Amino acid sequence: MSPRRIGASLGPFPWERKPKRLRSCALADPKNVEFQHLPLESDRLDKPIGTSGLNTLLDYEDQYLRYGDLKSLPRSQDVFRKIEKDPILSLRLPRPDATAGKVLEHACCTFERLLSDNKPMTFKFGITHVLKAARMSEVEGTPFKPFKMQIVASSLSQILTAKAVAEDFGVEQCAKNGISLWSKADVTHPERDVFRICILGVKGDAPYLSKVAHFYRSYNTFAKRGDERGPPKGCCPYCLAGTSLCAAEEIATATPKWLPTVAVKLPWTREPAIIKHLMHDRGDPASFFKSDIWHVFHLGFGRSWISSVIQLLLPFLPCSNLDEKWDYLTDHYMQWCRANNKQSHVSRISAYLVSYGDATGAMGNWHKGALTTNLSQWLVDLLGSEGRDPDGLLVKCREATFRVNSLFSTLYKAGAFLGESECAHVAEQGLRFLAVYAELALRMYRANRQFLFPLYPKLHIWHHLILTVKQSGERNQSAINPAMYACQIDEDLIGKASRLSRRVNIRKVASRTLERYLAAAYAAFSKEGWLS
């Protein structure tokens, strides 16, 4: 693979910082420079010339000839023919004009294929030839330092996210480290109080939980048609909703049919490595994996709710055509943002943003949780000032939006544990919202507008979260705040580190990012008076 292409996405290589010297010396044409390479097969004296085997056989593929930079190197033929000749070695090169990203993707795919064919296996990554750097070092007389850490790290991070989690790679070790925080209790207070740390669960978005826990029934096994081939697997790791026993779409009730099926059947066939060593409820092991209410609403059906309500409102706006209506909504939203001192996050309320005309479902085309919060609050103002429909649906939408805003406001203001009245409030708002959603979904289905208020598995997870708070509040006068298991703060943290890493020298990306983060954290902590 070409080192120049790899470097394209990771900033310039060290030698590329001196273009003038490079151009002026003979490096541009390798034929003019005598490099001190290893001896060629044909140079070796212990083998008669012409009988080495590498030159006599004519059926080599010689893939390297397709690469301009490899073709001109003196040892390419020896190296690549040796690989072809040896039955133990194999070779897979990216296509010659591949971009840096494609080269990395090729490396990841090749490794994943190798691992799946031969697992378990021990492996080692390396970039063995950085040819141009080596050449320049020889000419300039400077010591050559292999520049490969960032490339290997990039490849590994892709592999870890894609494959390693599903294969329990390192996950079990994480669990062992987690339980040691409890058993070894080595975190001490200055006054010698001993703190033990207990891991309560694993949180994340639905795809992550599905991978780490090997769920065979989850959001992605939701029956999408009525003519599925086999019996439906279900769509929920916590209960049997979505199977032939009970429907996941039954959301407008506090006593759904799926409720007695909670924890009756494990959602995996192979026990997840992460709970082998961590304390969990043996009666309901799946409950160790916590769904994130922020992903469920703000990056889930909250978007489809807002998009559907806006589409429902469109005919009642005081504008003559569709373009004017989008302009009207945009102006209204921008004014609201200015009046409430909010960042708008979008420049326009458009047909694309709210999936207008998308027959597959009004999903809402944005991926910023804060925008869902903004739009939910704006919707209450908008529906209060604009249009009335004859069926009174928009009034119901306004009331339901107000309820869900109130629910999140309560959760974010409350502590880790909700009190009895907070539990009752959250349960009432959550269930009434679901009732309105279900009613509107049914009405739209009957009006042949089933793309509005689509029924997603996330609505069912929301139902679980709300009923858990309700039941816990009634039984124990307290409940764990579901916002405890939300991921928005963690995702924000990752985003900040990611931003920092794009602003540091690529050669020391890890250490420089950490140093900048420490400096920024120190400044923030000092400002808050947490550090003396």
Ligand SMILES: [Zn+2]
């Ligand atoms: Zn369920």
